[in-house]
Amino acid sequence: MIVAEWKPLPELLAGLKGYKNLLLVGCATCVAECAAGGEREVNTLAPTLHMALKNQGQDINIITRTLERACEPEFVEELAEIAPQVDAIMSLSCGIGMQLIAERFLDKPLLPGVNTTSLAIREAPGLWTARCRACGDCVLGETFGLCPVARCAKSLMNGPCGGTRKNGRCEVDENTDCIWYLIVERAKARGELESLNQVRQPKTWSNSAHGGPKRIVREDLRS
Amino acid sequence: MSKPPSPGFSPEIVVLYCRQTLDAEAKPPEGTRQGDGFSARLVLLPCSSKIEAYQMLAILDKGADGVQLVACPEKACRFLVGNNRAERRVAHARGLLSQAGMAEARLELNRAAELTPEDLMNLAGRHAGRIKDLGPNPMKGGTN
Amino acid sequence: MSSRVQTNLQKVLAAGHFAVTAEVGPPQGPNPEPVRAKAAILKGLADAYNVTDNQTAVVRMSSIAAAKILLDEGLEPVMQMTCRDRNRIAMQSDLLGASALGLKNVLALSGDHQKASGAGKLNGHPGAKNVYDVDSIQLLGIIKGLRDEARQQGGDAITEPAPFFIGAAWTPLGPPVEFRVPRLAKKIAAGADFVQTQAVFDLKAFAAQVKKAHEAGLTEKVAILAGIIVPRSAGMLTYMNKNVPGIEVPEALIARMKGAKDAKAEGMKVTVELIQAVRELPGVKGVHLQAIEAEELLAEVIPAAGLTPRPLV
Numbered sequence A: 001m002i003v004a005e006w007k008p009l010p011e012l013l014a015g016l017k018g019y020k021n022l023l024l025v026g027c028a029t030c031v032a033e034c035a036a037g038g039e040r041e042v043n044t045l046a047p048t049l050h051m052a053l054k055n056q057g058q059d060i061n062i063i064t065r066t067l068e069r070a071c072e073p074e075f076v077e078e079l080a081e082i083a084p085q086v087d088a089i090m091s092l093s094c095g096i097g098m099q100l101i102a103e104r105f106l107d108k109p110l111l112p113g114v115n116t117t118s119l120a121i122r123e124a125p126g127l128w129t130a131r132c133r134a135c136g137d138c139v140l141g142e143t144f145g146l147c148p149v150a151r152c153a154k155s156l157m158n159g160p161c162g163g164t165r166k167n168g169r170c171e172v173d174e175n176t177d178c179i180w181y182l183i184v185e186r187a188k189a190r191g192e193l194e195s196l197n198q199v200r201q202p203k204t205w206s207n208s209a210h211g212g213p214k215r216i217v218r219e220d221l222r223s
Numbered sequence B: 001m002s003k004p005p006s007p008g009f010s011p012e013i014v015v016l017y018c019r020q021t022l023d024a025e026a027k028p029p030e031g032t033r034q035g036d037g038f039s040a041r042l043v044l045l046p047c048s049s050k051i052e053a054y055q056m057l058a059i060l061d062k063g064a065d066g067v068q069l070v071a072c073p074e075k076a077c078r079f080l081v082g083n084n085r086a087e088r089r090v091a092h093a094r095g096l097l098s099q100a101g102m103a104e105a106r107l108e109l110n111r112a113a114e115l116t117p118e119d120l121m122n123l124a125g126r127h128a129g130r131i132k133d134l135g136p137n138p139m140k141g142g143t144n
Numbered sequence C: 001m002s003s004r005v006q007t008n009l010q011k012v013l014a015a016g017h018f019a020v021t022a023e024v025g026p027p028q029g030p031n032p033e034p035v036r037a038k039a040a041i042l043k044g045l046a047d048a049y050n051v052t053d054n055q056t057a058v059v060r061m062s063s064i065a066a067a068k069i070l071l072d073e074g075l076e077p078v079m080q081m082t083c084r085d086r087n088r089i090a091m092q093s094d095l096l097g098a099s100a101l102g103l104k105n106v107l108a109l110s111g112d113h114q115k116a117s118g119a120g121k122l123n124g125h126p127g128a129k130n131v132y133d134v135d136s137i138q139l140l141g142i143i144k145g146l147r148d149e150a151r152q153q154g155g156d157a158i159t160e161p162a163p164f165f166i167g168a169a170w171t172p173l174g175p176p177v178e179f180r181v182p183r184l185a186k187k188i189a190a191g192a193d194f195v196q197t198q199a200v201f202d203l204k205a206f207a208a209q210v211k212k213a214h215e216a217g218l219t220e221k222v223a224i225l226a227g228i229i230v231p232r233s234a235g236m237l238t239y240m241n242k243n244v245p246g247i248e249v250p251e252a253l254i255a256r257m258k259g260a261k262d263a264k265a266e267g268m269k270v271t272v273e274l275i276q277a278v279r280e281l282p283g284v285k286g287v288h289l290q291a292i293e294a295e296e297l298l299a300e301v302i303p304a305a306g307l308t309p310r311p312l313v
């Protein structure tokens, strides 16, 4: 899923200065799964913002909505009726949904309520960890299904750096596995440690963000 | 941040309590009751684990002076994880309250068992006593 | 190895001498004097001097500039280059520039993550974006391409080969240990002519890894310089054992340092013993010495180990 996190409250409050009517929008898809922008989080943030602003002497009316999928125009359309009543929209959807909302309601300032941070899984209750960075040149077939781009702090392609800790964790964070440690473990278990001996040449990054904004065309699907 | 005590301030406390905390014989009380120098609205929860941070925040945002969650003693929860979860949610909500410039103490978790309705009122009264020092909820008389 | 390059380090190794390298950290400022001061202390003690590239991700004078200052002082530098801060375009450009300045030994590293820069007393730049366009093994391949094929990574030709003596780092005792010899083989396959190892304290474990490399025929293809850090106290050893990945310090050694009346003198003795011990290992062709923030110790310990004067080749 796409994972996002609330922006720090002071940043949110600073962005709300001067507004009287706010539409706070969530999305029931990825950001609900990662507990950043689903209905529950919308309902949590609304009173929090309201109390905080009131304590700063600002009275604001917050209307809440949670869309099924903020990244699909037909769902965003559900805001058409309410949008004219507010002077700004704050979205807790991922950056994709936010842009669709901004595009649909061009006259309303769009305030991001979250930072979109990663493509991750829920590893355990209350714990999300990165799995993919949409690099555009997937190597999972060579790394036993473990992604070194997203899960190695240095995106190394040829094995572990010298920083792997004694317990197999990454030098950068004692709570994160060194992914190359795990890749080697898995290769061993499969009896294929030798497959990692081949030198992997520099990757082609241009099929992702590094090639400029991504644009995919499928002629068979064009209307 | 304690304000000077407001004369005649009678705190409104919302008591969210778990059925399991009551004496099995007791009939779960509900609705608003008048205490000595405070009032308490008693709300029965099926289990304290069902309470969400936003519900507690919303009650305070709407102007209640204090919220008290009454959960069963640790390890006594019928759903095992229930009251632990309640603890974490209260901690989360308190964190948000303080970021919003609200006194965290307005929200409190209590653990108890075999309570009578009177015991519940006594707990509310104790909470009200502490809240008297804080003064009325600054949210009172807001726009929504 | 290309016949075109003949750095001092390369010649010392080719002549079969036991090589010595040492480390020089550039200053956190624009003044060349601290580099010259270190050069004055270290001159004549080693065959070549590593110049670190923003070590621990802390901003320092660039390794290229500091290496050039050393060169002007008559010391042969080994310019370190990490993969953290440059993409393949900047790397190759800097390599050509370094070569033009006469810097011919280069050592490729992954580099410390930028998070490390803020871990100590400094603010550092933990908010920086890292690059890691290529990793250290791919960088070795790039340097080799510039040297042996006069080609850039993208395939375009450069005007003439860029002569480099190519180095890499090796952490023989880092987990997963069973992959460390294969990883050395990868570095050699990619282009490494010499490697400097993570600091050795556990001789037995180190010898076992070197033996594996030796038996795999790797020590014929690459010169291994064993890393040696001069220990200054038991506390320092305990710290490194616990916190520095790839460093294993035997309990007995920590106890020995603890029991010593004069920790500094004992540290010198330990260093000399370590040097003599690694020298016995087939496949070890030299030592890479570090005295973190205490270069003057090297001026004592290198002669004490019988490693001076350095050969003139």
Ligand code: SF4
Binding pocket: A131, A132, A133, A134, A135, A136, A137, A138, A139, A140, A147, A148, A149, A150
């Ligand atoms: S290799 Fe690339 S595409 Fe594959 S999982 Fe990793 S980041 Fe995603």
Ligand code: SF4
Binding pocket: A151, A152, A153, A154, A155, A156, A159, A160, A161, A162, A163, A164, A165, A169, A170, A171, A172, A177, A178, A179, A180, A181
């Ligand atoms: S310790 Fe492992 S995961 Fe961390 S940077 Fe090094 S190789 Fe990558």
